[in-house]
Amino acid sequence: MKRILQVEGMDCKHCAANVQYVLMNQANIKKAKVNFKKGQALVVYDEEPNWEQLKADIAEAGYKIID
Template sequence: MKMIEIKVEGMSCQHCVAAIENSVGKLSGVESVQVDLAKGTASVSYNEATLDRSSIEKEIEEQGYDVVSSS
């Protein structure tokens, strides 16, 4: 499993947190998602054999948020 932290802009409430956690959590290969509203980050643990970082970032953007950077 690989763990990445993605900087996300545009989140303002718990609904935003839930939207990202639910949508990213449904992607095949994602083990866990934890969004920190105060820090503006999403930490995602996933299987690199079945999913890549760009797919996770795209899913966040499709929910209406901006991906700033990831590590």
Template sequence: MKLIIEIDNMSCEHCAKRVEGALSNLDFVESVKVNLNEKKASLKCSNNVNLDLLRTTIEDLGYDVKNIIEE
């Protein structure tokens, strides 16, 4: 499944890499790419995706999840 996560408060490429690294460590995340300018993470996830865990993983880093969209 493909997801787009809209993320607020990432201020630089370092933030984007932090989010990318944390999300890629989740076992159901197959691939992740964060676009800083668009404030979006694009993910490919397996079927056992946990949306709450995606949200809290990003929020625990200090960023805000505005929306999670299934493509």
């Protein structure tokens, strides 16, 4: 399955790399592709990730997932 997340607070490639790192360290996420210009992250997963934990980890890194 795939899901596109809207991510607020990314300004550069370094920000995108930080978000991708956080996403790839989540359980059940197989692939993540982050585009800071669009403010989006595409995540690919087999089983549903813990979205609340993902949002908390992204927030801890200084970004925000917009529902």
